[in-house]
Amino acid sequence: MPHELLxxxxxxxxxLEQLLNxxxxxxxxxxxxxxxRHVVYRPQRDPLQRQYAVGASQNVQTTQRATSREQLSKDMFYWQTVKELDDADFGPAASKEHAPKEKANPDAERKGWAIQFQDIPEAGQRPVTTRWVQTTDVVAGDPHxxxxxxxxxxxxxYVDEGFQFVHKNATILLHRILRFPNPEQSRDSPLESLPPFKDLEPLDKSGAYVVQVSIKIQDNYKPETREKAQAELLALKGTLKGVIDxxxxxxxxxxxxxxARPG
Known part of the structure; x- marks a missing residue:
């Protein structure tokens, strides 16, 4: 099972600019x-009461789907659907709202979605955070x-935006969460179209970023695999000592x- 060390x-x-350099x-x-773009979901009811609708998971990769069902039988977790975006995916600025728009391709809009699960990190005092993660591609259909x-x-x-580097086996991500306008507005489904990017607001009003350094390993149960990844993270921590902690x-x-809801 894939795990992530962070x-x-x-x-x-x-x-930000200093650390990027x-x-x-x-x-x-x-x-x-x-x-x-991250869309957050929660189960409707307790795992033992929940059943999959017929054909509901036919568009999700089979090997990962089986693991998902096994996990669902243990606890209730938030899951997310995730899609990479670029500036063109957001609505036009006010000055361009009345400009002619190209007709969207419905199939293109559905490309790139994945279903993401992140477990609660392992307990205990550890030099790095370790958690089970799973990303399952949605190969067809509407993720919602x-x-x-x-x-x-x-x-x-919400939107997660930032800057990413790859150094050896590590991914270095400087990122922050952006909220959509009118977050208090009640909805039961994701937005059909995105607002202009400039209208998004940082969740942290100061505009601060989180630096996340991570390595994914496929076999968490081999001590040498975990130890090698952990050593690489700690070496990078040492390299950046005095710059960030x-x-x-x-x-x-x-x-x-x-x-769980009472009753």
Whole structure:
């Protein structure tokens, strides 16, 4: 099963350009711009009561689907559908609202979605955060319709934006969460069209970023695999010492479990 080892740090907006330049020197490459849309879902009821609708998961990769069902029988978790975006996916600015628009391709709009699960991190005092992760490509169909058919309800959505580097086996991500306008407005499904990017608001009003350094491993149960990945993360932590302080996260800060409703 794939696992992820991570370290984190906070970064004030005023230091973003400085750290981008430093990490570019370490990685030997310029950062890649990253914009992702995240749609959050929760199960409708307790796992033992929930059943899959007939045909609901036929458009999700089979090997990962079986693992998903096994996990669902244990706890209730928030899940997400995720899609990479670029600037063209957002609505036009006010000055361009009346300009002619190209007709959208419905099939193109559905490309690139994946279903993402992140477990609560392992317990105990550890030098790095470790958690089970799973990303399942949606090979066809509407991801929201799939989640509804598998008895999951829409909760909210947000945009994760930032800059990404790859250094050896590690992914270095400087990112922040952006909220859509009118977050208090009640909805039961994702937005059909996105607002202009400039209308999104940072969840952290200061505009600060989170630095996340991660390595994914396929076999968490081989000690040598975990130890090698952990050593690489700690070496990178040492390289960046004095620039940022990379540390494991508080376990409950990354808790993705849903509290069961009483009754």
């Amino acid at each position: 370290l984190f740090a906070q970064l004030p907006n005023s230091r 430093i990490v570019a020197g370490i990685a030997g490459a310029q950062p890649q711009r990253v914009i992702e 319709a799939h989640m509804k058919a598998t008895m999951y309800n829409y909760v909210s959505e 990379l540390e494991p996260a508080e376990r409950l800060a990354l808790d993705t479990r849903v509290k």
